[in-house]
Amino acid sequence: MSTAITRTAADRQRQRKKWVLAQRAAPFVFMTPAVIFLAVYLLYPLVSSFRLSFVNWNGLGDTAVFVGLDNWVRLLHDGVFWHSAWNNILLALFSIVIQLPIALVLAVVLDEASKGSRILKILYFIPLLMSSVALGVLFKNIYDPNFGPINSILDAMGLYGWAHDWLGDPRYALGSVIAVVLWQNIPFYMVLFLAGLASFPREITEAARLDGASQTTIFWRLKLPHLQGTFRTAVLLATIGSMRYFDLIYVMTEGGPENASQVMASYMYKQVFASFELGYGTTVAAAMFIIITVIAAVAFRLSKRFETEV
Secondary structure, three states: OHHHHHHHHHHHHHHHHHHHHHHHHHHHHHHHHHHHHHHHHHHHHHHHHHHHOOEEOOOOOOOOEEOOOHHHHHHHOOHHHHHHHHHHHHHHHHHHHHHHHHHHHHHHHHHHOOOOHHHHHHHHHHHHHOOHHHHHHHHHHHOOOOOOHHHHHHHHOOOHHHOOOOOOOOOOHHHHHHHHHHHHHHHHHHHHHHHHHHOOOHHHHHHHHHOOOOHHHHHHHHHHHHOHHHHHHHHHHHHHHHHOOOHHHHHHHOOOOOOOOOOHHHHHHHHHHHOOOHHHHHHHHHHHHHHHHHHHHHHHHHHHHHHHHO
8 A cells, every 4th residue: 555655656756757857848949940940030130140250252152261360350441331321321310210200190189180081191102112122122113213203393493403314313312212211111110100109098098188288298297108019129220220221222223323323232232243253242242241230239228328318
């Protein structure tokens, strides 16, 4: 009898150990597909890019030559790359300073509007539905110095001195493409702010109105603080998105003229697929990764600190 009781207790203890082991192993089992996916599609390309940044190779033959840090030294002295990085920073600053406030104003107006708000939402959202390639071709024609409507309208108004070669003049090329980029992405942030405003309790708004609070007071004192988290997300997305922007700028100017509108991604593309310098092109890509990671970390830190202070 005593032996049977001892055996039963031992079996229960073994079953309990198996159950505890299964509980501890379950998260790792469920995480395995995600880890494999990230390793294949994120970690391996990242490591491979850094590995290729130490070779000199055109990407076509099998004669990759290890050159150590030569590509990185070249990058540090490459004025075009740093000019491209500065253009990305300008794009990020304009996105935060111009794009987000306009998107917020549109979101507030549409949130308050009752009649026709759905039609306005669709109209405002149209730029985001169009492909960047189509938009690039469209605005190349709009900016055309000879047949584009912008110069035609300026000429018709007698403002001949205001007409320019918007994409062919280095003084105006970057501003011209940034204007299109901001216009294209405003709807995305407008929807983001609309989602944030939709989560604000309507009961609080009605109570504030009954207490005599104006729309301006309700917005500044109640709704704007409620959008802190949305603002932080929008700033991070605008910053990271601006650092890796490529398609529309490349279609409109290919980074020209004279690298005036060059950004890091278009410069990387040019090095890899136009100059056939895969080693140096991947060095640019690796540097992009480092710069974007650092800027995103700083932006996240600053936005979190701002949120805490407010």
